[in-house]
Amino acid sequence: MMGDPAVKLVGAFGSAFSHRVEVALRLKGVACELVLEDLRNKSELLLAHNPVHKKVPVLLHGKAATCESLVIVEYVDEAFAGPPLLPADPHARAAARFWAHFIDEKCMKSLWAALWMEASEAQRTSMAEAKRSLALLEQQLSEKSRFFGGDSIGLVDIAASGLALWLGVMEEISGVTVVTDEEFPALRRWARRYVGNEDVKRCLPERDRLVAMFSECKEMFRAMAMGSDAETVN
Amino acid sequence: MAEKGVKVFGMWASPMAIRLEWALRLKSVVYEYVDEDLGNKSDALLRYNPVTKKVPVLVHDGKPVVESAIIVEYIDEAWKDGYPIMPADPYERAQARFWANFADEKDLNGFVQCNAAVYPVFTATGEAQGKVVHEAQQCLKTLEKALEGKKFFGGDAVGYLDLVVGWYAYWLPIIEEVSGASVVTDEELPLMKAWFDRFLAVDVVKETLPPRDKLLALNTARREQLLTA
Numbered sequence: 001m002m003g004d005p006a007v008k009l010v011g012a013f014g015s016a017f018s019h020r021v022e023v024a025l026r027l028k029g030v031a032c033e034l035v036l037e038d039l040r041n042k043s044e045l046l047l048a049h050n051p052v053h054k055k056v057p058v059l060l061h062g063k064a065a066t067c068e069s070l071v072i073v074e075y076v077d078e079a080f081a082g083p084p085l086l087p088a089d090p091h092a093r094a095a096a097r098f099w100a101h102f103i104d105e106k107c108m109k110s111l112w113a114a115l116w117m118e119a120s121e122a123q124r125t126s127m128a129e130a131k132r133s134l135a136l137l138e139q140q141l142s143e144k145s146r147f148f149g150g151d152s153i154g155l156v157d158i159a160a161s162g163l164a165l166w167l168g169v170m171e172e173i174s175g176v177t178v179v180t181d182e183e184f185p186a187l188r189r190w191a192r193r194y195v196g197n198e199d200v201k202r203c204l205p206e207r208d209r210l211v212a213m214f215s216e217c218k219e220m221f222r223a224m225a226m227g228s229d230a231e232t233v234n
Numbered sequence: 235m236a237e238k239g240v241k242v243f244g245m246w247a248s249p250m251a252i253r254l255e256w257a258l259r260l261k262s263v264v265y266e267y268v269d270e271d272l273g274n275k276s277d278a279l280l281r282y283n284p285v286t287k288k289v290p291v292l293v294h295d296g297k298p299v300v301e302s303a304i305i306v307e308y309i310d311e312a313w314k315d316g317y318p319i320m321p322a323d324p325y326e327r328a329q330a331r332f333w334a335n336f337a338d339e340k341d342l343n344g345f346v347q348c349n350a351a352v353y354p355v356f357t358a359t360g361e362a363q364g365k366v367v368h369e370a371q372q373c374l375k376t377l378e379k380a381l382e383g384k385k386f387f388g389g390d391a392v393g394y395l396d397l398v399v400g401w402y403a404y405w406l407p408i409i410e411e412v413s414g415a416s417v418v419t420d421e422e423l424p425l426m427k428a429w430f431d432r433f434l435a436v437d438v439v440k441e442t443l444p445p446r447d448k449l450l451a452l453n454t455a456r457r458e459q460l461l462t463a
Contacts, residue, residue, distance in 0.1 A: 052376060064325040071331045078324035090311035094299045136285055
């Protein structure tokens with residue numbers, strides 16, 4: 001619409017975090033310009049608008065620069081009209097925020113360690129932790145609802161999107177399997193439904209390209225998991 | 235018969251639990267405080283928060299809400315006609331949430347954010363203390379930027395971010411006293427220091443702070459324990 005400030009998303013190819021914002025914007029029907037960063041050579045634009053973390057994604061909307069993927073998703077939900085990404089009821093909103101936060105704090109961290117650490121006591125502990133956390137998340141999916149958000153994609157689905165496409169790719173490349181159909185049937189069903197969604201499909205990187213990218217990054221991920229000081233694909 | 239009323243499951247020395255009390259009092263909501271023994275958690279707590287089993291938990295008409303920062307937003311939304319805790323503007327809200335994350339969390343790569351930088355000050359000794367204090371100051375200096383030109387993080391009155399980081403105003407000086415470190419000084423963090431004084435003067439804060447000597451004694455003992463472990 002004429003007069004609406006432009007929306008620009010500073011992201012990176014293959015970033016699950018950039019994807020979160022891209023899919024949120026698409027679900028809200030917000031047109032945006034996508035700027036893809038080379039994370040080994042970050043632009044002035046990125047550094048100027050995220051001086052604290054220097055990471056993608058950053059959403060630029062008029063004069064406003066917003067950082068942190070889940071913070072941006074909530075901003076997109078509040079700043080633009082369109083189908084709500086969070087439920088209306090305060091208790092349900094708090095629950096959605098809890099699970100979105102849980103995914104990042106509990107699931108993603110231990111998953112990362114389980115996938116990339118050398119086989120060791122520490123790796124086995126991370127694996128157990130990852131499975132425990134994912135089992136709790138699995139329980140949030142009921143037979144009736146198509147998504148964590150109910151009939152439509154919401155904050156928790158968006159937060160969990162890394163589990164839908166990226167996890168499979170990383171399992172393939174690392175050779176470590178965490179989420180199987182047997183142990184996590186609801187999560188696997190959800191993942192297939194998520195990546196099959198028309199809106200989501202337009203924001204997902206091609207799987208082959210993702211596999212190629214992560215194959216190249218394998219050694220870096222292994223080093224990061226061992227705790228070394230390396231640049232991140234975030 | 236549905237359970238009615240508001241309960242806070244907390245612990246008297248917990249800075250995370252006190253956030254709820256501040257928020258509820260700003261909204262003039264009457265609540266019952268249940269002081270948990272964290273070494274022997276009540277059945278009620280475990281029933282209301284089976285996932286993380288932690289305090290604080292807010293129970294509102296029988297329904298639990300967990301994670302203190304999330305609970306503060308819940309309180310703002312559930313009693314939306316009361317004192318406004320979150321800013322009204324979506325961009326300001328995003329800023330408040332961004333800084334709350336910065337203060338509270340370790341990011342996904344384990345890079346240190348405020349709380350994670352502050353905790354080590356508690357136990358660091360000798361030469362290591364200097365480095366740890368410096369890191370904590372760097373984090374707080376970044377956070378301080380959100381205070382520039384304002385009385386409170388929330389503007390003229392306290393808001394969400396004040397409630398999230400407010401615990402520093404009372405607990406940090408205690409950590410400093412117990413560890414002998416000096417973190418928030420007029421030279422290094424003038425805005426933060428001035429905000430500490432203003433925040434501690436706010437009524438709902440004054441009314442709820444645990445007794446200083448008790449908190450000091452607890453933290454002195456805990457530090458002893460950690461250092462000799």
